[in-house]
Amino acid sequence: xxxxxxxxxxxxxxxxxxxxxxxxxxxxxxxxxxxxxxxxxxxxxxxxxxxxxxxxxxxxxxxxxxxxxxxxxxxxxxxxxxxxxxxxxxxxxxxxxxxxxxxxxxxxxxxxxxxxxxxxxxxxxxxxxxxxxxxxxxxxxxxxxxxxxxxxxxxxxxxxxxxxxxxxxxxxxxxxxxxxxxxxxxxxxxxxxxxxxxxxxxxxxxxxxxxxxxxxxxxxxxxxxxxxxxxxxxxxxxxxxxxxxxxxxxxxxxxxxxxxxxxxxxxxxxxxxxxxxxxxxxxxxxxxxxxxxxxxxxxxxxxxxxxxxxxxxxxxxxxxxxxxxxxxxxxxxxxxxxxxxxxxxxxxxxxxxxxxxxxxxxxxxxxxxxxxxxxxxxxxxxxxxxxxxxxxxxxxxxxxxxxxxxxxxxxxxxxxxxxxxxxxxxxxxxxxxxxxxxxxxxxxxxxxxxxxxxxxxxxxxxxxxxx
Numbered sequence: 001x002x003x004x005x006x007x008x009x010x011x012x013x014x015x016x017x018x019x020x021x022x023x024x025x026x027x028x029x030x031x032x033x034x035x036x037x038x039x040x041x042x043x044x045x046x047x048x049x050x051x052x053x054x055x056x057x058x059x060x061x062x063x064x065x066x067x068x069x070x071x072x073x074x075x076x077x078x079x080x081x082x083x084x085x086x087x088x089x090x091x092x093x094x095x096x097x098x099x100x101x102x103x104x105x106x107x108x109x110x111x112x113x114x115x116x117x118x119x120x121x122x123x124x125x126x127x128x129x130x131x132x133x134x135x136x137x138x139x140x141x142x143x144x145x146x147x148x149x150x151x152x153x154x155x156x157x158x159x160x161x162x163x164x165x166x167x168x169x170x171x172x173x174x175x176x177x178x179x180x181x182x183x184x185x186x187x188x189x190x191x192x193x194x195x196x197x198x199x200x201x202x203x204x205x206x207x208x209x210x211x212x213x214x215x216x217x218x219x220x221x222x223x224x225x226x227x228x229x230x231x232x233x234x235x236x237x238x239x240x241x242x243x244x245x246x247x248x249x250x251x252x253x254x255x256x257x258x259x260x261x262x263x264x265x266x267x268x269x270x271x272x273x274x275x276x277x278x279x280x281x282x283x284x285x286x287x288x289x290x291x292x293x294x295x296x297x298x299x300x301x302x303x304x305x306x307x308x309x310x311x312x313x314x315x316x317x318x319x320x321x322x323x324x325x326x327x328x329x330x331x332x333x334x335x336x337x338x339x340x341x342x343x344x345x346x347x348x349x350x351x352x353x354x355x356x357x358x359x360x361x362x363x364x365x366x367x368x369x370x371x372x373x374x375x376x377x378x379x380x381x382x383x384x385x386x387x388x389x390x391x392x393x394x395x396x397x398x399x400x401x402x403x404x405x406x407x408x409x410x411x412x413x414x415x416x417x418x419x420x421x422x423x424x425x426x427x428x429x430x431x432x433x434x435x436x437x438x439x440x441x442x443x444x445x446x447x448x449x450x451x452x453x454x455x456x457x458x459x460x461x462x463x464x465x466x467x
Contacts, residue, residue, distance in 0.1 A: 009196075010189045017185030022178040029174045033167060040159045044132045045120055051087065051152045054078055056138045059089075059148055063141040072098040084155030086133070092146035105151045109135050113149050122156070130156040195220040199228060211239035244412075256297070259290045300430040303437070315354045318464060321393055322348035324359050325381050331363075332370050340376040347383030349391040350464040353442045361438040361446075362393065364431035365457050369397040372455070391463040394456050402450035410448050411436040435459070 058075065062068040068091065075098050079087060086103040088110075090096055106123050113135035120134045133153025140148055199215055206213045214235060215228040270283045325345055329336075336343050351358070366381070373379050377398040384392045402410070413433045432446075435457075439446045444461040 010186065010193055013189035013192075014182060014186040017189070018178065018182035021181035021185070025174045025177055025181075029170055032170060033163075036166060037163065040163070041120070041132070044154050044156075044159075047085070047154055048120060048132075048134060048152050051079075051082075051085065052134075052136060052138075052150065055087070055089065055150050055152070059138050059140045059150075061141055063143075065142065068097065068140060068142065084158070086131070086151075086153045086155075088135075088149075088151040090149040092140065092142075092148055094149075097148065103151075103153075105133065105135065105153065109133065110149065110151060113137050113151070130160060132156055195224050199224065199231070203231065206235065208242065211235060211242055256294070259294050263287055263290050297430070300434060303434060316352045317355060319351055319353050319355045319358050320348070321351065321358070321362070321383050321391070324355070324362060325383070325393075328359070328363050328366055329381070332366055335370055336379070339370075339373065341370070341373050342376075342378045343380075344378070345381045347385070349383045349385035349393070351391055351442070351461045352464050353461070357438045357441070361435040361459060362395075364435045365395040365459070368431055368457070369395050369455075372399050373397040374399050385463055385465070387463075388465060389463060391461050392458055393461070394458045396454060396456035398454055401453055402448070402455055404450075407448050407450060411446065432457075 055075075058071055058078070059068075062071055071089070075087065075089070079085065079100065085100070086105075087098065087100045088096075088103050088105055089098040104125065106121075109121055109123075114137060120132045122130060122132045124130045131153045133151060135149065135151035137147040138150050139145075199220065202213070202215050214232045217225050217228045217232065220228055266283060266286060270280070275283070322345075329343065329345060369379050379398075380394075380396045382394050382396070384394070411432045413430055436446045439459050439461065442461055444459060446457065446459050449456045449458070
């Protein structure tokens with residue numbers, strides 16, 4: 001695998017295609033060569049079988065030693081015009097009866113002669129001439145006589161010359177075909193990967209200022225459509241993240257500008273002339289309040305940053321939400337009585353989670369509800385654990401409703417619906433965002449509903465009864 005490191009996909013596909021096609025062509029060439037060689041062997045065997053049949057017939061007609069002695073003249077007439085054919089006939093007593101010119105047979109071939117033709121043997125002479133032949137024992141027409149030894153062979157010079165030319169032409173064509181298939185494979189790989197290069201060019205044109213660009217999924221093959229769709233989904237996530245980051249940076253700069261401007265203006269005014277000790281103390285106390293607000297904002301931002309990077313790992317323990325709600329309502333009791341708010345709390349439920357984090361999330365919802373409930377309004381806290389798997393803690397208050405288009409963005413950082421829901425010198429617009437982060441860290445979710453002069457926030461968590 002290291003040999004292909006840094007190589008292009010086109011190179012790898014071309015090499016793979018060329019290797020496969022060359023292997024196929026090699027096997028095909030070997031098969032063709034073997035079939036041609038087998039065909040010549042069958043032709044030689046047919047020739048030899050024909051001559052053996054001729055000799056068998058001639059020997060069978062020789063019914064006496066005289067007729068057997070006259071056989072060579074008949075064979076000369078019968079074998080006229082058969083160039084490259086060698087015939088050897090020995091009488092039953094082992095003496096030579098007939099032999100063509102230059103007839104030469106290996107001793108082991110003659111010694112292994114049988115009464116029926118076997119697979120032909122192949123041998124070479126010292127002058128590098130090759131022959132294919134066989135030797136058999138054939139009966140004569142003389143009663144009681146032993147069979148005669150007959151050997152026939154054919155010269156393979158013509159076949160070998162043809163096979164040499166054939167193999168040279170075959171492997172030349174195979175080599176050119178391998179090169180051609182490699183070249184065609186390169187063209188096919190280039191054309192096949194053209195959509196991938198188009199994706200690369202499109203992706204190269206996408207920058208931080210052009211995250212709205214998308215890859216054209218419809219114009220690419222199905223095999224790459226999934227990749228393009230995944231890249232489009234990634235770009236959508238990046239675009240949303242960049243938009244949130246840009247909005248967050250703008251909101252953060254806006255939120256920090258006010259206290260810093262207040263601190264700078266107040267300090268400059270104070271230093272413009274000599275003040276009394278009490279006046280300096282008042283200015284420092286005012287500045288301390290602004291610094292406390294900045295400190296809370298920075299702490300909240302650090303908390304949200306950890307939440308965004310999944311660094312919040314809640315300490316899991318059993319948390320009685322009813323007890324936490326009761327404790328928090330005691331804290332807000334003075335404000336509730338001052339505004340004449342009718343307070344109602346019901347239900348109970350237990351979840352596994354970090355008690356301090358859950359307490360903070362509930363406190364944020366209660367603080368938001370108390371702040372936006374008008375005088376003589378109503379605030380209701382309910383814990384519903386009846387479904388068995390999901391526990392729902394809801395905080396509902398009367399007051400001016402929220403338009404539906406604002407509900408999905410209520411949990412964004414620094415987001416405010418309108419002037420009626422601006423902070424009154426407290427908070428930094430991060431309470432609901434922190435609540436959502438805490439809920440998600442516990443595997444839950446938070447949502448908001450508003451209609452008919454009533455607004456309800458719900459935290460959905462996994463009930464401890466399912467664990």
